[in-house]
Amino acid sequence: MKRIASFTVDHDKLEPGIYVSRRDGDVTTYDLRTRTPNAGDYMDNRTMHSVEHMFATFVRNSEYGDSVIYFGPMGCQTGFYLLMRDMSDGEVLALVKDVLKKILAYEGPVFGASRKECGNYKNLDLADAKRECGRYLAVLESKENDFRYNE
Numbered sequence: 001m002k003r004i005a006s007f008t009v010d011h012d013k014l015e016p017g018i019y020v021s022r023r024d025g026d027v028t029t030y031d032l033r034t035r036t037p038n039a040g041d042y043m044d045n046r047t048m049h050s051v052e053h054m055f056a057t058f059v060r061n062s063e064y065g066d067s068v069i070y071f072g073p074m075g076c077q078t079g080f081y082l083l084m085r086d087m088s089d090g091e092v093l094a095l096v097k098d099v100l101k102k103i104l105a106y107e108g109p110v111f112g113a114s115r116k117e118c119g120n121y122k123n124l125d126l127a128d129a130k131r132e133c134g135r136y137l138a139v140l141e142s143k144e145n146d147f148r149y150n151e
Helices: 045-060 089-105 126-142
Strands: 017-024 027-033 068-073 079-085
Touching (some): 017 126, 045 089, 079 089
Antiparallel strands (some): 027 079
């Protein structure tokens, strides 16, 4: 059976950052790697869930909302996938940083935190989302991003 692209990446060499996972026509899948894989430092479900609600809401309500195809967590608990249409890597990096800053500045309830809006609405916490987003923003601002996986 053919291996999927993400399984061909050496996860022992990945560091937190932003990477292009694949390009399919006008859609690019970005790997928003917030944690070092296989290091034992994984996001708990509440953190992943909270970031998902906050990031997805802010990115879909941005000026580039019509270009967003998908945002969601990786099952390995070390990051998120962001699928965007018709945007440059630089525009996406700027957008990701802007969304992270908006999450950090936000005061209020987690978006979609009601029984009618979410199937696990009690498992959300803004402080967890802010902690993860602050950590990731610091990574993105401290390194030069070339969007390529380490080889």
